[in-house]
Amino acid sequence: MSETTPQRVNDFVVKLANVNGTGSASANGLLMKTIFRMGVPVTAKNFFPSNIQGLPTWYEIRVSKDGYQSRTDRIDLMVAMNAQTYADDLAEVAVGGYLLYDSSWPRDRQLKRDDIQLLGVPLAKMVNQKYEDPRSRILFKNIAYVGVLSALLDLDLAVIDQILDELFARKPGLLEANHQAVGLGSDYALAHFACPLPIRVEPMDKTKGHVVIDGNTAAAMGCLYAGASVGAWYPITPSTSLMDAFKALCERHRIDPETGKNRFCIIQAEDELAAIGMALGASWGGARSFTPTSGPGLSLMGEFLGLAYFTELPLVVFDVQRSGPSTGLPTRTQQSDIIAAAYASHGDTRHVLLFPKDPEECFYLTVEAFDLADRLQTPVMVLSDLDIGMNDWMCPEFKWDDNYRPDRGKVLRKKELESVDSFSRYLDVDGDGICYRSYPGDHPRGAYFLRGSGHTAHAKYTEDPDEYTELVDRLSRKWETAKSHVPEPVLLSRKQAMAGVIAYGSSDSAVQEALDRLEEQGVPMDYLRIRAFPFNEQVDEFLAGHDRVFVVEQNRDAQLRMLLLNESAARREQLISVLHYNGFPMSCDIVITRIQAAMSAQGAAA
């Protein structure tokens, strides 16, 4: 643990330890938003249990004047509101840091450390004097600690007031009480502590043109803008909020002004098998459709994914990845469905995957996913994760080009069907492996019989070995075509790079910061962020250009490395894994220490 430097202006971490279900989320969100509105780059991660009430939860706010978004291993200020976790929370504070606790009762014996400062505030006592009903007492205790922190961290009270005004515009009674609670806390802190602390916020101008948003909401906006009109789903954390957001957006932006009727159809299915069946049926019907899920749901969707691949129907599936099966860590993050998604289903199948790195990319890559699915006539899976999907990230505001029109790919509608001599659904007219399709109900000439693997170029039944081979070989041709359609990787070169690093998705923020630190230490590295599977040429070029490539990922089995070995020119000894898989988002420190260790081990061996 490093020591807290005397002055850490706009560069520190506050962690709040709460009890689930006590309304702390809104208080913590208020804190983060205040810092953001003060123009200072900030991110927040929520660590919550699979529980509605009672279990411990944490909220970690990183203030970073340099705009880093990943976790770091140091905690400068702990707001310890949960006696159950006192011991761990205390231990986590960096030397020279602070711990804020509720001193309404005699200090807990566990709370003893000489190398940090303990700040006791009788929060419960204060609010209990002020408020009568038990629910208010719990809720306003949270708001009161926001008040305490506003004084300690030098937050702008006017900004807090403004946010509260916005939040409670329609509930004046609550608004007044909230203002009071903030005042209660800040008055106490100003009277009892030397405010502000050396860790504090100073206004900056670095958040203009940015938003603080979660990836699921951003992906939902992507669905809205891409023109998706049918969504089917079965609730599962951490993907649920994607459909919640889509529904809210549709109810606001997709109501027919004349009839008041919905220009969308959202179906809560009986399970994920039905959810993907509905999405697929809608795609056959000619609508842009999607289904959001997480690992367990993806497993259930396996059979239909194969059918979608062979019947060549576009489909967008969101897999907001979480840790492992069943109970245990469903509310923790991981990148552990890579292989399951890439090769989902039985038979010879391979699927297009996209890896957004943050909410901003969730928005843009979602739109791209729909276009790709239509162009390639195949399922496209957007693999985000709990960290991206459910945490608030700071990103540049999304922009929209009003000239955008969905690329529905090779579709013959009524007009086109009228003018063609004949229509064969699976005939590779253009030689790129992608055939022309039609929508049911448009025109008699567009009618065809859709079935699994046994079909001819004219969509007729066949069990003929040659015709089957021809079909799957054409699908391989289409896979080759896909390589030039999927988003390219992002290359970040450094002069005299000593090795390469490959990462994807939410690991990006940790990797970016780690590579800056390593460069400062004289270890510059090139970095390729992969954004899609199949891998395209740039991936092979990068591999060819580096003898050693560190592959950073958040799973145990090095799944992207596996995929690279299988699907690119990578050599086994060339790829060194940097893995993190405990369910929490990766910190930059982990990347740094793992790469350092590997470098020195290799150096020793050389």
Add this chain to the structure above:
Amino acid sequence: MSYISKPRVGHPTLQRNELGLRQRDYEGTISTLCAGCGHDSISAALIQTFFDLNIEPYRVAKTSGIGCSSKTPAYFLSQSHAFNSVHGRMPSVTMGANAANSSMIFVGISGDGDTLSIGMGQFCHAIRRNLNMAYIIENNGVYGLTKGQFSASADVGSTAKKGEVNNQKPIDAALTAINQGASYVARGFSGDRQQLVPLLKGALRHKGFALVDIISPCVTFNDHQGSTKSYAHTREHFHQLEQTDFVAPAEEITASSEGRDLTPVTLHDGSRILLRNVENGYDPRDQAAAFAYLKNCQLRGEIPTGLLFIDENSIDFHERNNTIETPLNDLAHEDICPGADALANMLGRYR
């Protein structure tokens, strides 16, 4: 050879319907089912139904799961769109297609295995949504395509071809559907086309979920003595709850279909189903009474057929969901994309 084209024998006397189409325009490719399979008779009944109703084939979406029964969409309406999906999941595919384009006519073909085992969940939930479709179960008491295992509709005491006796209670599709609140439930017999066709017509014209459970003997695995789904057993034990006529909206009720015990049931589009000689005052509009009556029949080993239940005030999925009538696949992008300015506004709360 991959495609069996049907020899189209011209027949000058073949009647044309109002669209100028002949019955053969509603046919499909030659069936590959066993000769005598009940499923083929159902395909024939469907061909007649669509012909009589003057439906343009390309306005029909046929969906199915997996099984001998689920293969049959290839054997009727070859000019329609079809999706032979996966085992037990036809309802979800139909739901999705219906969401994308509610203007089409949806007919789903399933088997007793496809529906009552692997697809039981989707079946019940399609009913719960009152999805606007005709759902046809070609019910033979066995898994035909996997060679004769008992299905969940096999009766207690019914024997398999090699003598094995089924001792598990059956799941009755019609009873289940009524219990789940299906808005149209009928039962027919593949061997009685005269009764079947009006029931199918009603199912297609009904707005909402319409189940037609059709006893359809499997000649290869379940037509022996001891089977309760054989032709012989069904002929002996089925009886019509009522006689059924289908009357299209514009048609007059003719003298021949008039009668003393006539009960007309009106469908959403103005068509009527006329019920005559109704058994013991059976009322297919009374859910609880229908359920009780049919449950008793089941316990007695009787197979009542006809229109078992109908909710004349059926409100289908889209009506309840407030979906716009324009098929969603026809909405212009401008009508569903809010545009750049709206995005900037939308992001306001995240600033």
